Amino acid sequence: MTPQSRPSRRLDHAHAGLRAAALLAVPLLTFAGCSKADRENGGAASAAGEGVPAGASMEEYQEALADVDPIDLTFQVSSATAESTSGQRDAAFAESIEEWSGGAITVEVMYGNSVAPPDDIAGALADGRLDLAHWLTSYHADEMKAFVDVQNSLVSLPSSPLQGEIVSHLVAQEASFDSPEVMAEFEAQGMTVLNPYNTFGATALACTEEKASTSDFADSQIRANAAAQTQQIEALGGSSVSLQLAETYEGLQRNVIQCTFGSPTSITGFGWVETAANVYVPEDSSFVSGPGSIVAGASWEQLPLAAQQLIFDRMVSYNLAELGNSFVSTQALAAGAQEHGGGMHFLDAESSAAVREGNEKILEGVRSSENLDGEQLLEDVGASAERWTEITEELGYVDEGDYLDFAQWYQGSGEVVDTEYLTPLIDRFYEEVLAERRPG
Template identity: 50%
Template sequence: MRLAAVPVALAAVVAMTGCSKADSGGGGSAGGEGVAADATIEEYRAAFEDVDPIDLNFQVASPNPEAHASLRDREFAESLEEWSGGKITVNIHYAGSVAAPTEVPAALTDGRLDMAHYYTTYEPQEMPGFVDMTTSMVQAPSTPLVGEIVSHAALQEVSFNTPEIMEEFTSRGMHVINPANPNGNISMVCADERSTPADFEGAQIRGNAASHKVQVEALGGTITSVELAEGYEAFQRGILDCSLQSPATALAVGWLEVAPHVYFPQEQSFAPGPGSLVAGAKWEQLPLVAQQLIFDRQREYTSAEFFNALESVRETSDAASAAGGSAQYLDAESEVALTSANEGLVKGLEESENLDGAALNTAVKESIDKWTGISEELGYTDEGGFEDFASWYKGSEDFEDREYLQAISDRMFDEIILPHRPS
């Protein structure tokens, strides 16, 4: 695997994705024989013997090659090479080195990129149905473990099952394999401690989803759109007071050094700002077996994504403390304000011009309930909060040991992703 130089700009994550169903990504393949969904590595290598070498350019999410998100994407790339017997070569490009976040669809169409993790919520005008879905996701719980699992599952399930959302991808030349990777539930990091609603009054708060404006204003702050790559300096210069993003993102870009006060909602959720795993024009040129391999490796990609999100929560508390801050919950009055804002956001979706908002809210609620039950069935429970997460979380700190996360990853693959596998 060849690794490109790490750029300084923040970025569009890219990952290859695609779908065989007309309502789930569309597109055909260059043909050839496929393999069963449970094919072994030996069976895959045998199927690739007569396949010409394939070279893929893959832009990933993080600007930091050692970040958890990079481990996830690097493992995915390496596994494509390994399982294809070396017939697939993946060239990794880090955050924004080929295309800026909003340029990813064009780069996938014109061939600069073949695979990408597209920051879908960065373009609300082009992806309005998807953004509506992320807004409806404020119905999800904001707990460290179950909330994380439920958010991942519901985002993916509802995306795949909503034709208007899938059409937003296909109409722009993107082929979906994994429609939503939230990279972790959203937290707020602040340069100074903010323990009462008065502390948020007038604060400049960065958001990355359209609904964040409503949530920030409900807290008394003012929304700002500082670019991720400029955030560290903005905190240093006092231009930025707080920012909404996943703990994984805050860690990857080093923000806890300058914004070590981390806040999580206790009963509510900040709206997620997930990206999507997508492929471009080259997808239809790939033989069927290559498309299937990219799809089938999503089983491990999901467990790696969970590791990324959950290990970042574990590390956030330590990093915040080391920088003179802490991980804690929003104060009770701010929680009440956020609750009111979220109720208004969900209610407002009923008037959406992009899709049937009432049906969307129902689908999101049903998916949240379904995956909450599945999480409990598989033994995943919240035994504490964010502040003491490291003391009760049972997962390993070793990226190579994701056994604890594999049961839920397998269930999500089987129920959400597998039905859309190319065939």
């Protein structure tokens, strides 16, 4: 039977819906949550059919999938459009899966959370409306308490346009994958983890007026979207405000708030930089990020093993474009801030010290966590950061300037999908972290 004449293997969403209740009682066996021994021995998470070895070529994948019925997947993302910087990342991942499968797998990307709102994504993955999704994990602190501990543990990492961004990005994924408690939380949601922790770039603080010392933050109303960000705001001397994403632009414009936390993608994409053009990051620590995760739902277990492996392996395309998105957005933010009369800078020494002091309290909370072994987590994050700092230096990904002149010294192409520049790094990440976690 030719590929054109085979009946479509649209995943049986009705059947997936009938199994949703069972998933609530019996957590989905998620490959990222298996022990290393389980993974090496095939594990209970292995799907039907023969797999392909790690490092398999495109031709090997296409041969392995040549006789399967066509597989159509729905992938929901929060990116507004395919043309946006983050949307280019999502599209690159989907296109890579289709290309490497030889058309056996097609991925329809649904932008702007158009199928299910953020609070219903888990339900849509369980009942089959979605097969893959960018889940806004940081919106679910009550269900993902161990994940929040990982999120908070990363404030110890330094900020910088290139090396700091890379190290933070890779350490966050590794620490999440390595936490059995975090993986168990995903399992409890009925999710299979492809990428446990991704952001739209390091979190920055965008303000309507210049902030040259902690006294400038006094009486400032600052929008936060994570509990630990409130601690950082209080350390600076400001007051925390909870404000919906859609209300932030008007809040800045009307001086209801004077600053907001956000990624470079958010600050530029939502137009906040037009009013809040004074953008700051701490130099020797980090603001708490607002991450999401790439996950699969109930339909995952219906896929042939080779298809699962391909989708997981093509996370290299997502990771590559996620970093590219971060670098493009950082350049755009620095340029936009200057254009609107401000700039993107490190905080002054006094304010950086205040953030460091606030971060110590956040880290103390991690150490005393009841959700996981906080001391071990912080040790693991430190060791991971040290190793990835050494690897980035070995591969030549080091900072040669500041945020304001980033575009001048950045050696990449300036495109979101910057294959030539970023592939050596992403290949190393696959070898060091992802390879042992692939299905099968």
